[in-house]
Amino acid sequence: MTGQVEQAAERLKALGHPVRLSVLRCVVQGPEAGTPAGELQVRLDIPASTLSHHLATLADAGLVRVTREGTTLRYRADYGVLRALTEYLWQDCCSGGTALESTPSPCCGGD
C-alpha cells in the first residue's frame, strides 16, 4: 500500500494552493449534492480550463468526488477523507511527541 506519509503529503499538497483551497471552501459551503463546476467558475472567476485542472488535482487526491448530472458535473467534498487527513495531521504529525503531553485537544478545544 502507499505509505501513510506519502498519501497525507499528497493530500496536503493538493490543499496547498490558494485557488484549490478556495475551491474546497466553495464546495463545502455549497449544497450537499455537490456544486457544478460552472458555478465554481463563476464564483472564483477563473478560466474554466484552469479550474478544471485544480478540480482534477483535488479529485485525484481523493478530497472531492464528482457526480455527473446531465452535462454538468457536480463536485462535493469527501468529508471522511478530509477528516482523516485533519486527524492525521494533528495526531500523527503534531502531537505525537514529548512536548505536548497534556495539550487538551487539537481542533475542538481552543479559543
Added chain:
Amino acid sequence: MTGQVEQAAERLKALGHPVRLSVLRCVVQGPEAGTPAGELQVRLDIPASTLSHHLATLADAGLVRVTREGTTLRYRADYGVLRALTEYLWQDCCSGGTALESTPSPCCGGD
C-alpha cells in the same frame, strides 16, 4: 495582512511533501528544545543540503523555529501555528457548510 487563505495554503503546501512531513514528525517526536539538523539528517538519511532547503521551507512557512546552540541549529515545531492551521483546515475549510451541521468534532472525537 496576507489573506488567510493564502497563508494557510502556503503552510499546507509546506507540509505537502513526504520529506518535509517526515521532518516535521521527527521534530515533533524529538526533544522540546529542538532537534539538531544533523540528527535529522542522520535519521532521514538525505543529503544535508537537501534537508536544509526543506527546513528552510518549513521555517519560512512558520511551522518550525530555529535556535542556535554553538555550531548546531536546533529545530522545533511551532505548535501554536500548527494548531491554528489544523483548526483552520477543519473549521473554515471542511465544516463551514451546510453538509455537516451535526458533525460532532473534527479531531478530538471520532473513532
Added chain:
DNA sequence: GCACTATTTCGACATTCTTAGAATTTAACT
C-alpha cells in the same frame, strides 16, 4: 444528425520545485 451547453483535454510556455555536490559561513577550541 445538428446545434447547444457544460467541462474537459490538448498544447505550449513560464515559473517554481527538487535534488545534491561544491563552496562558504558560523562557532568553538587549541
Added chain:
DNA sequence: AGTTAAATTCTAAGAATGTCGAAATAGTGC
C-alpha cells in the same frame, strides 16, 4: 591564526506545476 564541526548558501539541471486559449468530448433536445 589554524583546524575542525555543523549548517547553510551557491550553482545547476531535470522534473513538476500553473496558466489559459483552442480544440475536443459528453450529454440533451430538436
